[in-house]
Amino acid sequence: MVSSVAKLAYAQQIIEIRPISFGTVVVLDNSTVGSINIDAIGNVNISNHFAIIAPPLYGEFQLLNYPVNANLFLSGGILQGQSSTPVFSPEQFTLTAVNVLGIVNIGNDGSAIIRAGGRLETSGSGSLSFGDTTYTSRIIITVNF
Numbered sequence: 001m002v003s004s005v006a007k008l009a010y011a012q013q014i015i016e017i018r019p020i021s022f023g024t025v026v027v028l029d030n031s032t033v034g035s036i037n038i039d040a041i042g043n044v045n046i047s048n049h050f051a052i053i054a055p056p057l058y059g060e061f062q063l064l065n066y067p068v069n070a071n072l073f074l075s076g077g078i079l080q081g082q083s084s085t086p087v088f089s090p091e092q093f094t095l096t097a098v099n100v101l102g103i104v105n106i107g108n109d110g111s112a113i114i115r116a117g118g119r120l121e122t123s124g125s126g127s128l129s130f131g132d133t134t135y136t137s138r139i140i141i142t143v144n145f
């Protein structure tokens with residue numbers, strides 16, 4: 001799961017509907033860097049370093065109170081790339097990219113739904129000491145118009 005932070009200029013809002021999820025996985029090989037990629041339209045690419053228990057899903061965010069029929073320019077960034085866990089895990093994952101579509105058109109009600117994906121990587125250290133827990137990183141989605 002990846003949590004998000006909204007950057008807002010006025011009364012606009014970005015509401016997280018569903019966070020980016022890289023699924024539930026078992027790391028089978030960490031001798032080299034393994035990765036899970038999700039793009040903003042839902043295409044998934046997973047290296048053979050993982051066994052997938054639950055599939056990855058792109059995140060969805062609702063934009064509210066934007067100018068009607070405006071084109072918005074989106075970018076995604078990483079606030080915290082190194083994952084954190086509620087319980088100790090010797091190995092962590094690293095979020096190395098956040099993917100959003102660059103432009104979205106706001107509807108006549110001042111809202112839109114956007115999707116976000118990203119790239120998550122293992123360390124490649126050789127260790128398989130990943131705890132059975134939830135790993136989180138933090139992203140930012142910036143909207144300009």
